[in-house]
Amino acid sequence: MFEDYFRQYALLIIFAVAAVTVPIGMLMMSYMAQFVKIRPSRPNAVKESAYEGGMPPFSDRPARFNFRYYHYALLFVIFDVETVFLFPWAVKYGVMSSQFGFAALTAVLVFLLIVTFAYVYAWRKGALEWVTNQ
Structure with a gap:
């Protein structure tokens, strides 16, 4: 054993x-x-010394950056993970459709529907706009 x-x-x-x-x-x-x-x-x-592109650093504290960079990075990761999930499914869809039938397609369509709603939500909230119209 x-x-x-x-x-x-x-x-x-x-x-x-x-x-x-x-x-x-x-x-x-x-x-x-x-x-x-x-x-x-x-x-x-x-x-x-820390390499700063050939120039000495101006200060000891790191510079502040726009939060939108972080926001875009999170949106990219979310939609990139979608691709990571879809690619293996697309490769094996022929085998899965013969075994599971319409259920294999339905599961991915539900997943894509959820991701589409997330994209539309982010779009409506203005998360994809770099310059806000305020």
Whole structure:
């Protein structure tokens, strides 16, 4: 019983161990390489400063940005996830239609209807307008 259980999860355990040991090993090798002079360490002010496109930063605090960027990003993620759900369905629709019949199409039509209502709602609320007319 236990052997079957371990056999099923052996690859997962091996992958998890490799996922932890490989990055740690790479970091340790990089750290040790500076002592062997394979990777020299010569810190200075220019190397330790944050790269800002060739210009020194104007202030220590980050600049404020328009909330609409965040809003657009959320809308993009929502409608991108729709595509992620639709693509596998479209690839396997021929097989599913022979097994499930009209139910396979109905489920996706309901999903598309909900997403369409969400799009219309966002449009009516003005979420897709960059400049508001106020």
